[in-house]
Amino acid sequence: MSQAAKALDVSRPERLRPVMEVGKEFGLLESEMISYGPHKAKISLDVLKRLENRPDGRLVVVTAITPTRAGEGKTTSAISLTQGLGRIGANAALCLRQPSTGPLFGIKGGGTGGGLAQIVPMEEINLHFTGDIHAVEAAHNLLAAVIDAAIFHGQLEIGPSFITWPRTLDVNDRALRHIVTGLGGDEHGVPRESSFIIAAASEIMAILALASDLEDLRHRIGRIIIGQRKDGSFVTAEDLRVAGAMTVLLKEALLPNIVQTMEGQPSLVHAGPFGNxxxxxxxxxxxxxxxxxxxxxxxxxxxxxxxxxxxxxHIVARYGHLRPAAALVVATVRALKSHGGVPLAKLGNE
Structure with a gap:
């Protein structure tokens, strides 16, 4: 049995608590949760207004030694720590990035932990979840389509060779990394070189992860630079009059998602920008x-x-005025060997 199959077997749905029950125990009102089935939900931003005068809890940040390509176990360690805190009676919660489909079907695998330290439902979180990544794709590619329409109609004096905005897809597809669009004659647009990136690498994913509310999201999207005019000045999403439509596509994606660890602690899984x-x-x-x-x-x-x-x-803590109380650093012998020059094939040797 593969590691993924073992993890799926351990996290069978019949062992899960209803997410509404998890949320209420966490302190959420039923009116502040939008159910996406029995085991996942979105949380309304109204909870921040209701609790704005409540003191913040203590924040623990989990990080790691520079990882090898298989990962070193930050997510599993973060889940284990949350479950351990819950086991000794602490009111603990977990915050994680949403896994991307690209790494899921690549060498790294999913992003929900492993063994008895998982967030669940594992397969739903790793795949479509609540549709946030699909919304990021739609908003990103809407902007790409409007850019090509503007070029076709000769608007804003945008030069095809000065466009920096790619298209996106949440699948690792090597053949789409460098493409030519607009082939097939005048009715199919202006031919130009372009590319696809994975959805987690989209600037919109980074914006989603930093936005404080819908108004802030709209403002940040409007400032996206997509390329240059022929005179060298920059063109933004606001110039193309598409920022509002993109924001509407992301309206539900802005709301954090709540699931649970295998021991029932609340886990907020939301947004997933890459760190590189x-x-x-x-x-x-x-x-x-x-x-x-x-x-x-x-x-x-x-x-x-x-x-x-x-x-x-330098970014998240400053924007959000966060003050971590502690950090957990995950370090492995495998990573130490790798950074010391041991070949990948020999990392398992004593």
Whole structure:
């Protein structure tokens, strides 16, 4: 049996508590949760207004040594810590990034932990979840379509060779990394070179993870730079009059998602920007909500300490006025060997 199959067997749905029950125990009102089936829900931003005068809990950030390509176990450690805190009676909650389908079907696998330290329902979180990544794709590709329409109609004097906005797809497809669009004659647009990126690498995913409310989301989207005019000036999504439509597509995706660990602790899984090209942390809204509802919040900074943790300190904590109380650093013998020059094939040797 594969590792994924074993994890799925351990996290069978009949062992899960109803998510509405988990949310109420967490301190949420029923009116503040939007159910997406029995085991996952979205949380209204109204909870932040209701609890704005409540003191924040303590924040623990989980990071790691610079990881090998298989990962070093930050997510599993973060889940284990949350479950351990719950076992000794602490009011603890977990915040994680939403897994991306690309790594899921690649060498790294899913992002829900493993063994008895998982967030569940594992397969739903790893796949479509509540549709947030699909919304990011739709908003991103809407902007790409409007850009090509503007070029076709000669608007804003946009030069085809000065467009920097790619298209996106949440699948690892090597053949789409560098493409030519607009082939097939005048009716099919202006031919130009373009590319696809994975959805977690979209600038919109990073924006979603930092936005504080719908108005802030709209403002940030409007400032996206998609390329240059022929005179060298920048063109934004606001210039193309598409920022409002993109915001509408992301309206539900802005709301954090709540699921649970295998031992029933609340887990807020929301947004998933990569740490190498963005800031690599779950949404600021999820952290802020959890801190108002729990005494201890465990959050994971993606990639290594040199990426996710540093960007958490310089970007997320500054935007959200967060003050971590402690950090957990995951270090493995495998990673130490790898960084010391041991070949990948020999990392398992004594």
């Amino acid at each position: 090209i963005a800031h690599g942390n779950n949404s600021l809204l999820a952290d802020q909500m959890a801190l108002k509802l729990a005494d201890v919040v465990v959050t994971e900074a993606g990639f290594g300490a040199d990426l996710g943790l540093e960007k958490f300190a």
